[in-house]
Each structure stands twice: as C-alpha cells, then as structure tokens.
Amino acid sequence: MRRFVYCKVVLTTSLVWVLVDVFLLLYFSECNKCDNKKDHSLLPVLRAVMSLTQVAPGEMGKAVIIPKEEQEKMKELFKINQFNLMASDMIALNRSLPDVRLDGCKTKTYPDDLPNTSIVIVFHNEAWSTLLRTIHSAINRSPRHLLLEILLVDDASERDFLKKKLEDYVATLEVPVRILRMEQRSGLIRARLRGAAATRGQVITFLDAHCECTVGWLEPLLARIKEDRRAVVCPIIDVISDETFEYMAGSDMTYGGFNWKLNFRWYPVPQREMDRRKGDRTLPVRSGSSGWMSSKISSTSSHQIRNVETNQCVDNMGRKENEKVGFFNCHGMGGNQVFSYTADKEIRTDDLCLDASRLNGPVVMLKCHHMKGNQMFEYDAERLTLLHVNSNQCLDMPSEEDKMVPTLRDCSGRRSQQWILRNMTLTV
Missing domain, CATH: 2.80.10.50 (Trefoil (Acidic Fibroblast Growth Factor, subunit A))
Known part of the structure; x- marks a missing residue:
C-alpha cells in the first residue's frame, strides 16, 4: 500500500515538472517574438498551454457556447460582422483543428519540387480575430518552402486596428506578409486582381478573410497544378459555424466549384466520376462544368x-x-x-x-x-x-x-x- 502511495506521489510530481517545463519553454519562445522585450505578457503562453490540453474555447474545432447572461451582448456584437464576434475573440489565434481527412489521404506522398504559392486574402473591415486566425492557420499548416508570401489586400477598411496595428503585427510573422491598400472600395474581384498582379509566387491561392486551413490542405492542390499548369483547383471546403465557430467537416461526396458567373456553388459528385475513380475517394474529382471551365478558361x-x-x-x-x-x-x-x-x-x-x-x-x-x-x-x-x-x-x-x-x-x-x-x- 505504501509503495502505491509513493508511486502516485512520484507520478504527480513528474507531471507537474513536465507542465512547468512546457510553460517556461512556451513563455520564452513567445517573448523572443515580442518587439518590446519588457512586454512579457503571459496571455499568449497561457493560451498555448491551454491549447495543448485542449480545454481552451474552440480547441479542436469545438463549439463555443456563450453563457445566457452574455447573450444580449453577443447579439449586439454579432451585427458588426454578421457572425459571433464574442465567440471568435475567445478562441486562440492558432487554435487546434481535427484532422478529418480520409486515411488514404493522410498517407499520400507528394513530389519534393512542388511549385510555391502566394496567398492573396482580401478583407474589408474584417474582425481582428478571424483575419489573424486565417493568417496563422495558413502559416502553421503550410510547408514553409511552399508558402512564399501572403498578400493582404485591404478594400478600403475604416477600422483603426486594421491600419498600423495590423502592419506592426504581421511584420513579426515568420512568413513575409505584405499589405496592399485600395484607394477606394472596389469589391472582391478588383481587389483580388490587384493582389494577383503583385504576387511573386509560381501559383496564386485565394483565401477568404475568415477561414482556417487544416493540416495537409496545400500539398494536394499544388500537386494537381504541377501535373497541369492550366488547372484551377479547389479543395473540399468544410464549414465553420457563424454562431458557435464549431468546425464541421464537409462531405467528400460533394465538391465546391464556380459556376459560369464565377459564383461559388456546391455540386454532388457525378456518377461518372464515382465510376472513374473505382471507389478510391482519395482521387481528385473532375468537376464537370467547373473543371471544363478550368481547362478552357481562356476560351x-x-x-x-x-x-x-x-x-x-x-x-x-x-x-x-x-x-x-x-x-x-x-x-x-x-x-x-x-x-x-x-x-x-x-x-x-x-x-x-x-x-x-x-x-x-x-x-x-x-x-x-x-x-x-x-x-x-x-x-x-x-x-x-x-x-x-x-x-x-x-x-x-x-x-x-x-x-x-x-x-x-x-x-x-x-x-x-x-x-x-x-x-x-x-x-x-
């Protein structure tokens, strides 16, 4: 009995020291990124430690539930960006997400010489937390040698935190991030064209300003383009709830594509594609009209x-x-x-x-x-x-x-x- 008690004490002590070591490592690694060395805020490291134990709000893509006493405030904040801003601000900028890929996708390998990419993100009065979570997810879940740069195109935002504060923040990131400012509100397409014209990468990737990339998102897209430089590719697009920010996996039996007005739509995988793939759901889907448009877009x-x-x-x-x-x-x-x-x-x-x-x-x-x-x-x-x-x-x-x-x-x-x-x- 006494030996059992000793074992519990030893295990508990060891666990405490492991957590202390993790805390100190994360603390000093975060501080090394600070512009002001005197600013040793514990908030980033606390978020990181909590994310490791997956108890922080929204970790692993779980829903954030707002208490009843905060519901009225939540509804008021919802009007700003038409999503639950209170929930978004509670979630870490680098929150964890589940890997929902098919097992066959997780074991696929890709060539070493994939083309690199420039990511273009257009925003207008976007919320701080959603914009930065988009950027962090793209950086954290993209192989460094494949992500050349990120271009943020500001379509005439009016919010102060999207000015110098944003410029100072992105300057500390490990991937080059440039901000282009439209002189007047020009709309998504013109802003994307402005960003595309300024890119230096071999491939241009467009992302929305309030999305999150999951592990393994980039390599299969670039692999398809390496096979055919004329291809315009689109991944399976999952869903993030606008009310709870819960991450919900999309179905691989539907695919996202653009119709002839360049509006995004969902389409069921046609039977001819199921037959062609012979049951291998890890193979890419030739997207019918959208795929036809991709290969003949100049026509x-x-x-x-x-x-x-x-x-x-x-x-x-x-x-x-x-x-x-x-x-x-x-x-x-x-x-x-x-x-x-x-x-x-x-x-x-x-x-x-x-x-x-x-x-x-x-x-x-x-x-x-x-x-x-x-x-x-x-x-x-x-x-x-x-x-x-x-x-x-x-x-x-x-x-x-x-x-x-x-x-x-x-x-x-x-x-x-x-x-x-x-x-x-x-x-x-």
Missing part, C-alpha cells in the same frame, strides 16, 4: 445579349430548369443578364443552357449536356445573328403571343434577329 467570356431592334436583353428572370428564358430592359448590372458563350457554342446561365426543341418554338433553359444538338447556337459577329444549328432558325425577339420570351424564326436578316454580345468579362 470563355461572359456577355450581355442585347437585341438591336428593341434594345432589350436576354434575361434568365431568376427562373429555374425547364422554364422559359426571359426578355427585359437592359440594366448593365450583370446578374440575371450575364450569359456565357462557350467554346462549344452553348449559351449558358449558371448550369443551364438555352435550348430549343422545335421549330418556331420558345427558348427554354435546360441542364447543359455538352452534346450540342438543341443547345448549339452559332454567333455570326458580322451579321449579329445567333443561329440555332439543329433547326437552322435564328434567335428572334419575342412574339406578340408571348412578349417576354425570345423565340426561333426563319432567318431573314431583320433587325429583330440581330444581337450584340457585349463582353462583361474581367480580365487579368
């Missing part, structure tokens, strides 16, 4: 399709599959009036293509099938006509019977069959 442009006679535009009117395409006053704002004329001579709106199945029939929107046929339109840039190849008829303005739906008629060369495709593409 596609987005247009406003304006009728010469009426000066009105083709408009999808927010309608769905199997519904007729619309016709409305041109507004020049993109949106429902943006159509892509592809290298396969399809007229696309999102994942739907203009389709006509009968002579003199209305034009409807059906799922793009990439088989041409009823979805093939030839544009004559001199005559300004859109010839529906299967019917040998031309796209015409709406009829008197249905004044809101373009139709097909025998080609006659009249102005109602002339269409101007105004390019609306942003180019790099």
Whole structure:
C-alpha cells in the first residue's frame, strides 16, 4: 500500500515538472517574438498551454457556447460582422483543428519540387480575430518552402486596428506578409486582381478573410497544378459555424466549384466520376462544368445579349430548369443578364443552357449536356445573328403571343434577329 502511495506521489510530481517545463519553454519562445522585450505578457503562453490540453474555447474545432447572461451582448456584437464576434475573440489565434481527412489521404506522398504559392486574402473591415486566425492557420499548416508570401489586400477598411496595428503585427510573422491598400472600395474581384498582379509566387491561392486551413490542405492542390499548369483547383471546403465557430467537416461526396458567373456553388459528385475513380475517394474529382471551365478558361467570356431592334436583353428572370428564358430592359448590372458563350457554342446561365426543341418554338433553359444538338447556337459577329444549328432558325425577339420570351424564326436578316454580345468579362 505504501509503495502505491509513493508511486502516485512520484507520478504527480513528474507531471507537474513536465507542465512547468512546457510553460517556461512556451513563455520564452513567445517573448523572443515580442518587439518590446519588457512586454512579457503571459496571455499568449497561457493560451498555448491551454491549447495543448485542449480545454481552451474552440480547441479542436469545438463549439463555443456563450453563457445566457452574455447573450444580449453577443447579439449586439454579432451585427458588426454578421457572425459571433464574442465567440471568435475567445478562441486562440492558432487554435487546434481535427484532422478529418480520409486515411488514404493522410498517407499520400507528394513530389519534393512542388511549385510555391502566394496567398492573396482580401478583407474589408474584417474582425481582428478571424483575419489573424486565417493568417496563422495558413502559416502553421503550410510547408514553409511552399508558402512564399501572403498578400493582404485591404478594400478600403475604416477600422483603426486594421491600419498600423495590423502592419506592426504581421511584420513579426515568420512568413513575409505584405499589405496592399485600395484607394477606394472596389469589391472582391478588383481587389483580388490587384493582389494577383503583385504576387511573386509560381501559383496564386485565394483565401477568404475568415477561414482556417487544416493540416495537409496545400500539398494536394499544388500537386494537381504541377501535373497541369492550366488547372484551377479547389479543395473540399468544410464549414465553420457563424454562431458557435464549431468546425464541421464537409462531405467528400460533394465538391465546391464556380459556376459560369464565377459564383461559388456546391455540386454532388457525378456518377461518372464515382465510376472513374473505382471507389478510391482519395482521387481528385473532375468537376464537370467547373473543371471544363478550368481547362478552357481562356476560351470563355461572359456577355450581355442585347437585341438591336428593341434594345432589350436576354434575361434568365431568376427562373429555374425547364422554364422559359426571359426578355427585359437592359440594366448593365450583370446578374440575371450575364450569359456565357462557350467554346462549344452553348449559351449558358449558371448550369443551364438555352435550348430549343422545335421549330418556331420558345427558348427554354435546360441542364447543359455538352452534346450540342438543341443547345448549339452559332454567333455570326458580322451579321449579329445567333443561329440555332439543329433547326437552322435564328434567335428572334419575342412574339406578340408571348412578349417576354425570345423565340426561333426563319432567318431573314431583320433587325429583330440581330444581337450584340457585349463582353462583361474581367480580365487579368
């Protein structure tokens, strides 16, 4: 019995000394990063020690629950960035996350000579904790030789802490971080283009300002690009709750991609891809329309399709599959009036293509099938006509019977069959 008591004392003492050693190591390593050596704040090291024991708020991606007495304050702070800012500020900037990859993904190896990357992050009045957690996660979970730099593009933020305080903070990080400032609010695309133009890496990686990278996130993306420099790749994107900041793993049976308006969407993995991969879910998914766009991105442009006679535009009117395409006053704002004329001579709106199945029939929107046929339109840039190849008829303005739906008629060369495709593409 006495020997058992001695053993417990020895084990307890040893554990205490181990924790003290860890505490001291983390404490002095944190202090070595401080600009002001007199500022030996214990907060960073306390966060680090707590994260090791996985008891700090949000560690391992667990949900942060706000006490009832703080709920009203939480709701007020929620309005600032449209997420639970109180919960975010409670979480360490370098919090731990679970490794949810398939076992086969964890054991994959990649070439030593992968291209390096520049990460571009656009922000506007972003919260301090979410922006810095994004940066730290990218640095901590990227092989150092693959991460050349991070570019932060400030889209005219107004908050003081995103000025000099942010510049001073990122200057202490182990990866070069540059901040570019837009002179006026320009929007996500223009800000990303500004960042892309300033990059020095072999590959450009775009991240949102409130995301977190997990272990092993970068290597498979760069490996796909090493195989084909024309590829535009996208990982499985998991979810972080805007209310609790809980990390929730995404399904490998869906994939994230960009439609023809460059809006991000979720798509189910098609059966043809399941068959091609023969049950190996660690293989990359060829992403259908988005993958097609990736390899032929230079062959596609987005247009406003304006009728010469009426000066009105083709408009999808927010309608769905199997519904007729619309016709409305041109507004020049993109949106429902943006159509892509592809290298396969399809007229696309999102994942739907203009389709006509009968002579003199209305034009409807059906799922793009990439088989041409009823979805093939030839544009004559001199005559300004859109010839529906299967019917040998031309796209015409709406009829008197249905004044809101373009139709097909025998080609006659009249102005109602002339269409101007105004390019609306942003180019790099």
